[in-house]
Structures are given as structure tokens and as C-alpha cells.
Amino acid sequence: MTTQPRNIAFIGAGNMTQSIVGGMVASGYPKEKVFVSNPSPGKLEKMSIELGVTTSQDNAEVAKAADVIVLAVKPQLMADVCAALRDEVPGLDSKLIVTIAAGIRMEKYRQYLGDNIRMIRVMPNTPSLVGKGMSGLVADAYATADDKTCITEAFDGVGATLWVADEDELDILGAVAGSGPAYFFEFMASLQKAAVALGFDRDKARTMVQQTALGAAEMAIASDLELEELRKQVTSKGGSTAKGIEQYQAYDIDKISADAVKAAVQRNQEMAKLF
Ligand SMILES: NC(=O)c1ccc[n+]([C@@H]2O[C@H](COP(=O)([O-])OP(=O)(O)OC[C@H]3O[C@@H](n4cnc5c(N)ncnc54)[C@H](OP(=O)(O)O)[C@@H]3O)[C@@H](O)[C@H]2O)c1
Structure with missing residues (x-):
């Protein structure tokens, strides 16, 4: 202290x-x-x-x-x-x-x-x-x-x-960190559903997803590398992760996040006017 x-x-x-x-x-x-x-x-x-x-x-x-x-x-x-x-x-x-x-x-x-x-x-x-x-x-x-x-x-x-x-x-x-847990839960739930759709039971799918989220967060905290660089390090050229990432990029994940944060900022500003 x-x-x-x-x-x-x-x-x-x-x-x-x-x-x-x-x-x-x-x-x-x-x-x-x-x-x-x-x-x-x-x-x-x-x-x-x-x-x-x-x-x-x-x-x-x-x-x-x-x-x-x-x-x-x-x-x-x-x-x-x-x-x-x-x-x-x-x-x-x-x-x-x-x-x-x-x-x-x-x-x-x-x-x-x-x-x-x-x-x-x-x-x-x-x-x-x-x-x-x-x-x-x-x-x-x-x-x-x-x-x-x-x-x-x-x-x-x-x-x-x-x-x-x-x-x-x-x-x-507030729009990034306050609302952020909901964004991460949404993403984690979607990965869980993807595993379930391919035959996994919900509990096992959840264990996989949450432990992976925890591991990724801890690696990010422990590393000085840019997040994008960390992503590249687990994405071998021509490998299966690269194929998966291609799908996220096809839906322009950066734009999805930018729109989500902008919408939440705007809502924060609107709500401030209620008081
Ligand atoms: N939870 C979050 O993740 C989070 C995140 C960011 C900001 N906040 C903010 O933190 C604040 C508290 O959130 P919280 O999640 O802790 O809410 P909460 O669990 O509902 O706690 C609010 C407490 O205020 C008490 N209370 C009600 N009337 C009161 C009065 N007149 N005088 C003194 N205490 C009174 C309630 O008591 P009774 O139950 O006995 O009525 C309750 O224990 C909110 O303003 C919220 O916006 C929360």
C-alpha cells in the first residue's frame, strides 16, 4: 500500500x-x-x-x-x-x-x-x-x-x-471492456455450438472452449508481441488454422468489432442523457 x-x-x-x-x-x-x-x-x-x-x-x-x-x-x-x-x-x-x-x-x-x-x-x-x-x-x-x-x-x-x-x-x-465479456461469451458460445454441430456434447465442447479462451488470454498477457503476431504464430501457412481464420476474415471480423464498439459507445452516450 x-x-x-x-x-x-x-x-x-x-x-x-x-x-x-x-x-x-x-x-x-x-x-x-x-x-x-x-x-x-x-x-x-x-x-x-x-x-x-x-x-x-x-x-x-x-x-x-x-x-x-x-x-x-x-x-x-x-x-x-x-x-x-x-x-x-x-x-x-x-x-x-x-x-x-x-x-x-x-x-x-x-x-x-x-x-x-x-x-x-x-x-x-x-x-x-x-x-x-x-x-x-x-x-x-x-x-x-x-x-x-x-x-x-x-x-x-x-x-x-x-x-x-x-x-x-x-x-x-465501457464499450470495449464493460460490454466486452458479453462479446467474448457470444463468441465462445458460437464456438461451442460449432463443436456440438459436429457431434460433441455440450459439456465437453464448453470445456474445450473456455480453457482455450483462458489459455489465449494468459498467453496474450504474458507476451510482448502484438495480438496479430500471436495469431500468426499459431497459424501455419496452408494448415487447418489458416483455413479457419480465412472464414473469419471473409466475414470481416474487424468490421464486426468496430461496428459493435461504435454502437455500444453511442448507446452509452444516449444513456448518459437519461440522467
Ligand atoms: N455488476 C457489474 O458488473 C457492474 C459493472 C459496472 C458498473 N456497475 C455499477 O455498480 C453499481 C452496483 O452494481 P451491482 O451489480 O453491485 O448492483 P446490486 O448487486 O444490485 O447492488 C446494489 C445494492 O444497492 C443497494 N441499495 C438499494 N437502495 C439503496 C439505498 N437507498 N442506499 C444504499 N444502498 C441501496 C441494494 O440493496 P438491497 O438489495 O437490499 O435493495 C443492493 O445491495 C451500479 O450502479 C452498476 O451500474 C456494476
Whole structure:
């Protein structure tokens, strides 16, 4: 840990909070500095017993105790949750506000919480739930270097972190990494169906596909080579892989991905206007 651990309060004890807090505690964040609130008690009890963090059914109580407030409720609840915090928690300007909600822009939080807040937006993705997340982060002009280090370390506990320049880039990251698990599942399911169509049973086909996906991802992470170069290295000229790749290229896989990412970016921008 490179910064002094701060008191950090999570508002909402859903799947994401449970994973992030689990990752933080496992990587050495002092549990006595972590606070979590949620309306229903079941998740709080579980987190208190399993992780040793302090819990409350009162959002304001944990927010008052914290230097960093992580907003982790569904986007449609955010305005109400923030309005209550603004009414009940003095000194919000002196705390760092972090949000993981999809689609709500920082200017909105200024309307919800006041013009003088300093904040960081994080876009985690679903594999954070198994510690293999890809989180995008963007800070406003007021967040300090220490703020950024603190939040990077928190989200490194559930995978990798990548800072982007602005919220437009965060929309792009969301369209690649946030939506990306669905693209990969779609592709994996199609390979599974191809194997089943040729006589494999579903379970064996799934084992083949998921282990291959894992192996390819780990090879990519371990290598300095360009992804295209790695692809070439497993594609002998005139061999069976080359024949398979020809089929993907015939359908212009680059265009499919480009169109998919553009469509998802556009949808992210449309959804931001809903809040
Ligand atoms: N899951 C993902 O992969 C993912 C990825 C990127 C971003 N996000 C964002 O992360 C946020 C949380 O997602 P999630 O998947 O963790 O959702 P979730 O599992 O549904 O958790 C949301 C939690 O908020 C609690 N809650 C409801 N009303 C509240 C209130 N007034 N005050 C405090 N807590 C309240 C809910 O409690 P009860 O169940 O007791 O009602 C629930 O435990 C969302 O904004 C989502 O957009 C999630």
C-alpha cells in the first residue's frame, strides 16, 4: 500500500461492493477502515462476518465516518441516495466522492452533491466478481495524486486498472471492456455450438472452449508481441488454422468489432442523457 489507508465507505452492498471490498481486504487494506451501508441487513451481516468490515443500514452514518465515499447503488437510485447524503452529511466537499454507477456523468453528481466536490468515476466490469476485472478510471480536475493512488489500489484488488483522459474515453472503455465479456461469451458460445454441430456434447465442447479462451488470454498477457503476431504464430501457412481464420476474415471480423464498439459507445452516450 503506497498511500495512508483512508476511511472508505461503500454506499450499497451489492455484488460489486462485495467483490471490491473482498479484494481490498484480501490485498491488505485495513478492515477497520472500511464501512458499508445497505438498506437490507443480510448482505451486511455476511460482509461483517466474512470480511470484518463495519456495517450500517444508515448511509449517512457510514458516509460521516469516511474520507472516501464510494457510491455503488443502481444508477436509477443515485439521485435520491445523493440527495439524502447532501442533506445529512456535513463536509462532503472535504471527502473524495467515487462512483461506480454506469452512465451518470460527473457534472450530474455536482448537481446532486454540490459544485465543490472532488471525484473519481470508475467503470468496473463483471469479471471483477471473480477478481479478473478491467476497471476504467477518470478523475475530475480537483482529485489529487493521492486520491488517484488510493482508488487505483482499491480497484487493483479485483483486477487491472486503466486511467483514461476524460469521460468520453470512459464511454469507449465501457464499450470495449464493460460490454466486452458479453462479446467474448457470444463468441465462445458460437464456438461451442460449432463443436456440438459436429457431434460433441455440450459439456465437453464448453470445456474445450473456455480453457482455450483462458489459455489465449494468459498467453496474450504474458507476451510482448502484438495480438496479430500471436495469431500468426499459431497459424501455419496452408494448415487447418489458416483455413479457419480465412472464414473469419471473409466475414470481416474487424468490421464486426468496430461496428459493435461504435454502437455500444453511442448507446452509452444516449444513456448518459437519461440522467
Ligand atoms: N455488476 C457489474 O458488473 C457492474 C459493472 C459496472 C458498473 N456497475 C455499477 O455498480 C453499481 C452496483 O452494481 P451491482 O451489480 O453491485 O448492483 P446490486 O448487486 O444490485 O447492488 C446494489 C445494492 O444497492 C443497494 N441499495 C438499494 N437502495 C439503496 C439505498 N437507498 N442506499 C444504499 N444502498 C441501496 C441494494 O440493496 P438491497 O438489495 O437490499 O435493495 C443492493 O445491495 C451500479 O450502479 C452498476 O451500474 C456494476
